[in-house]
Each structure stands twice: as structure tokens, then as C-alpha cells.
Amino acid sequence: MSYAIDIQEFAGKRVLVTGGTKGAGAAIARRLAAAGATVAVTARTPPTDPADAGLFIAADLMTPEGVARVAETVSVEFGGVDILVHNLGGSKTPGGGFAAITDDLWRDELNLNLMAAVRLDRALLPQMIKQHSGVVIHISSIQRRLPLHESTIAYAAAKAALTAYSKGLSKELGPMGVRVTSVAPGWIMTEASEAMVKRIAGHGGVDEGAARQSIMNALGGIPIGRPALPEEIAELVAFLASDRAASIHGAEYTIDGGTVPVV
Incomplete structure (x- = not known):
């Protein structure tokens, strides 16, 4: 699948995509780079194709130390970021319902799907506020509305918290010139x-x-x-990150092929 791309749309923009070496994250990084952005990606594992990442930062964002490493690297290499896409997420919770989810599993799901974004925002947003411009996009999930109790309830709860956090953050940052949105994909x-x-x-x-x-x-x-295809998620993210979406702020966009059965 291919789309017409303005190769200068993000010229001069510095981008960081978390979880950016596979799946939708890699597609987002490629799409923004194709439109002229200078892109960094971070993940625990390197990209399969090194050409997919302008700058790869190996880090575990489940830890404060990993977040600090990423924030320091993009600050040194790029002088900060203009567009921050929090794509990192996932679930390792086993089946068995709520009783099978230990405190350690709850902590891991929250660290991966919520706190990684919270900590990285805290590290990088002051520079956006200072320049009075920037875009932050949090990748949530339709499971925040349709949790699967058998195995992903902790993931769903963490993503629900991420969406609530994203909305609250938008209220604070909007007057400071920084736009915040979230995207809720279904199955990709x-x-x-x-x-x-x-x-x-x-x-x-x-x-x-x-x-x-x-x-x-x-x-x-x-x-x-x-x-959905990863490239379709990337196309929505590219729109929300662009000046075409300059009045879109504090909203969440669902991209799930119609899976969520309610308005």
C-alpha cells in the first residue's frame, strides 16, 4: 500500500518514536522520515533493516535509567524533539483471569504501557514548552474500552490510564503551544x-x-x-503530527476497522 507523500512536510522536524523498530512503530518512523523528518527510534532490539532508523537508541523504557538514556541521547544528537510518538506497548500477562496477574505482572504492564510515556514526557516536554511548539502522540488501544479479561486486563487498564493521562496532559500543554493527541488502534x-x-x-x-x-x-x-496495516496506523499518525491537524488537540482517534461497536 502506498500513499502520495509530501517529502518536505516534516523537513526540519526532529522526531522520536518509541517501540520504533517493529510493526506500527517502524512504519511510523519510515513514514515521517519519508516526509523529511529527522527520526530517532528507541527499543530494546535494533531494527531488522538499519535503513529504517536514522538514529537507533537501544534502551529499556520500562526503567527510569532507560528513559534517561533516551532523553539524553536525543538532547545531545538533536537538541530535543519536535514530535514525540509513544508507540511502545504490549502485554505479557498469561491467561487465567484477574487471579493470575501478580503484583509483578501489574507493575510490568504499567511500566511498559503507561510509565514509559509519563517519564519520557517529563524529560522531553520542557524543551517543547520552551520553544512553544511540539506534538505528542500517545498510542493507546481499543482495549481500554474493550478489555479482554482472560489475559489482557492489566494491559487494558494501563492503556486506559494512558488515554486519561494524555487527555489531562493536553489541558496543561495546549496553552503552551504543544499539541497532545492519542490513537487507539484495534488489531494490527x-x-x-x-x-x-x-x-x-x-x-x-x-x-x-x-x-x-x-x-x-x-x-x-x-x-x-x-x-489494520501498520502503514495505515502510520498514515493517521503522520496526519495528526502535521500542520494539517493544527486544531486537533486532546482528542483520541480510533482506527480499528469498526471493531468498537458503540458510538
Whole structure:
């Protein structure tokens, strides 16, 4: 899938994408770089294709030390950032419902899906405030509205907190010239998702189409009949980060193919 791109739209803009070496994060980094931005990505693992990252910062953002490393590096290399995309997130909670989620698992889910963004914002936003401009985009999830109790309730709770935090932050930063929005994707067809489809197909003795449908059924259905592509998430993020969205602030945009069944 390809879109017409203004190769100068983000010229002169300094960008940091967390969780930017795989999936939607890598697609976001590529899209903004293609439009002229100077892009840094951070993750624990390097990008598969080094060409996808202008500057790669290896760090574990679940820790204060990892956040400090990233903030220091972009400050030294770029002099700060103009666009900050918090794509980092995920869940490692096992099945078994609420009783299976230990304090350690709750802490890990909150550190990964909420506190990494909170700490990095605290480190980098003062420079945006000083220059009276900047864009912050938090990648949340539709699970904040449709939590799956069997295995991802801690993830869903952390993403709900992220959205609430993002909204509160927008109230504070808007008068200071910094825009804040959030994006709530549904199922995204990443490499990890493809691997999950293959596992389900193998374990269930069905083809990948049936396995993919079983995941959509578990979500209550996806009316457009497929998960989103990483490039589609990146296109929404690019719009929200651009001057085309200059009046969009404090809002969350759902991109889920119609999965959420309510207004």
C-alpha cells in the first residue's frame, strides 16, 4: 500500500518514536522520515533493516535509567524533539483471569504501557514548552474500552490510564503551544500478529484464513473484514503530527476497522 507523500512536510522536524523498530512503530518512523523528518527510534532490539532508523537508541523504557538514556541521547544528537510518538506497548500477562496477574505482572504492564510515556514526557516536554511548539502522540488501544479479561486486563487498564493521562496532559500543554493527541488502534497485522495466526493455525489444524477469522471473532468482529496495516496506523499518525491537524488537540482517534461497536 502506498500513499502520495509530501517529502518536505516534516523537513526540519526532529522526531522520536518509541517501540520504533517493529510493526506500527517502524512504519511510523519510515513514514515521517519519508516526509523529511529527522527520526530517532528507541527499543530494546535494533531494527531488522538499519535503513529504517536514522538514529537507533537501544534502551529499556520500562526503567527510569532507560528513559534517561533516551532523553539524553536525543538532547545531545538533536537538541530535543519536535514530535514525540509513544508507540511502545504490549502485554505479557498469561491467561487465567484477574487471579493470575501478580503484583509483578501489574507493575510490568504499567511500566511498559503507561510509565514509559509519563517519564519520557517529563524529560522531553520542557524543551517543547520552551520553544512553544511540539506534538505528542500517545498510542493507546481499543482495549481500554474493550478489555479482554482472560489475559489482557492489566494491559487494558494501563492503556486506559494512558488515554486519561494524555487527555489531562493536553489541558496543561495546549496553552503552551504543544499539541497532545492519542490513537487507539484495534488489531494490527504486524509480524507478531502473523506469527500468532500461524501458531493458532498450527495448533488448531486449520488454515491461516480460519485462524485469522477466529481472532476477529474473539474481538467481536471487524466489519471491514481484516486487521489494520501498520502503514495505515502510520498514515493517521503522520496526519495528526502535521500542520494539517493544527486544531486537533486532546482528542483520541480510533482506527480499528469498526471493531468498537458503540458510538
